Amino acid sequence: MARVVVDVMPKPEILDPQGKAVLGALPRLGFSGVTDVRQGKRFELELEGEPSEELLDQARRMAQTLLSNPVIEDFHVTLVDS
């Protein structure tokens, strides 16, 4: 088995209202000095087979097709030790 993590983040130029909401809430809780918050998604995929470049490619295709919307989001695929 291989574990692949896909991180999906809104593109820098796309407004992130959820991140803005978190940014607004932090000072109210006494956390000062936070200048920006961006909120994204993390997917943990368990894939059959040994870790390989091929598996990573498969995960990239999943990220491209379903897990992210390339119009508004960037993604990053990482193989992790499971």
Next chain:
Amino acid sequence: MRVGVVTFPGSLDDVDAARAVRLAGHESVALWHGDHDLQGVDAVILPGGFSYGDYLRCGAISRFAPVMTEVVAGAQRGLPVLGICNGFQILCESHLLPGALIRNDHRKFVCRDQRLRLDNTDTVWTSAYSPGAEITVVLKNGEGAFVADQETLDRLEGEGRVVARYLGGNPNGSLHDIAGIANDAGNVVGLMPHPEHAVEDLCGPGIDGLGFFTSLLETVEGRVGAS
């Protein structure tokens, strides 16, 4: 005309859309998300709602519903397709329309009567309106802000593909006040506000929305007659 209205799990406005279709003089045909079948309809409406619970992203999972394979193929052949609200989101996720719809910039759900200006009345869904017509329909969305990169926006503006624009203030942060757009052929239109909720005086802000459904008659039957 036979106009199909797709029901996804979580669709809300399929019944209203079907009623608007009938009030405009068409036959409404119920289409099911799980079928690879458009039942030979002459046009398709993807209604509003929260298909698949808006999980992942609005419209992201609906895009891969079996019926969407047929809708995408039909749209590419010229089949008229109207996506309203969640339907607009599905059309963007399906790449039948450019851009994407993200959370309202003020983060609140909006539900109100909304004035619009129709900037493109050459599409099969807007031909019943006079150019520049101002109408009032219902707007209700949480993720209705239309975004696209500058190149896409320039192309939409340059080709006159912005179908409707918000008037009286931007309700959700949509770039260029965009409420609706069309594909380059004009057969696919996505609209964030709900014309199907403005088709009867008894409920809703008037009947300004009916034109989206009567437009079909003029354009599509006109073309059938001419061919």
